[in-house]
Amino acid sequence: MAVKLAPLYSKMKQYKDDIWALQGGFEPPFDKFRTHEFRLQIANILRKMGGVCDEILMVYEGDTK
Numbered sequence: 001m002a003v004k005l006a007p008l009y010s011k012m013k014q015y016k017d018d019i020w021a022l023q024g025g026f027e028p029p030f031d032k033f034r035t036h037e038f039r040l041q042i043a044n045i046l047r048k049m050g051g052v053c054d055e056i057l058m059v060y061e062g063d064t065k
Contacts, residue, residue: 004059008052015049 022041023032032038 001059005056008056008059011052012049015045015052019045 019042020026022038022045
């Protein structure tokens with residue numbers, strides 16, 4: 001199971017790092033959040049993270065397609 005989960009958790013870490021890089025740190029300036037482009041970029045990464053969460057759950061449930 002760990003062999004299947006390790007790459008998925010690595011993806012999650014990379015997506016988290018992508019968000020932090022995009023934000024410029026833990027607390028980005030609120031001006032960034034006012035722009036549609038910035039929110040869209042964050043939303044796209046969060047969607048990818050959600051997909052990885054689904055994959056992780058499938059591994060735990062034993063349904064690895």
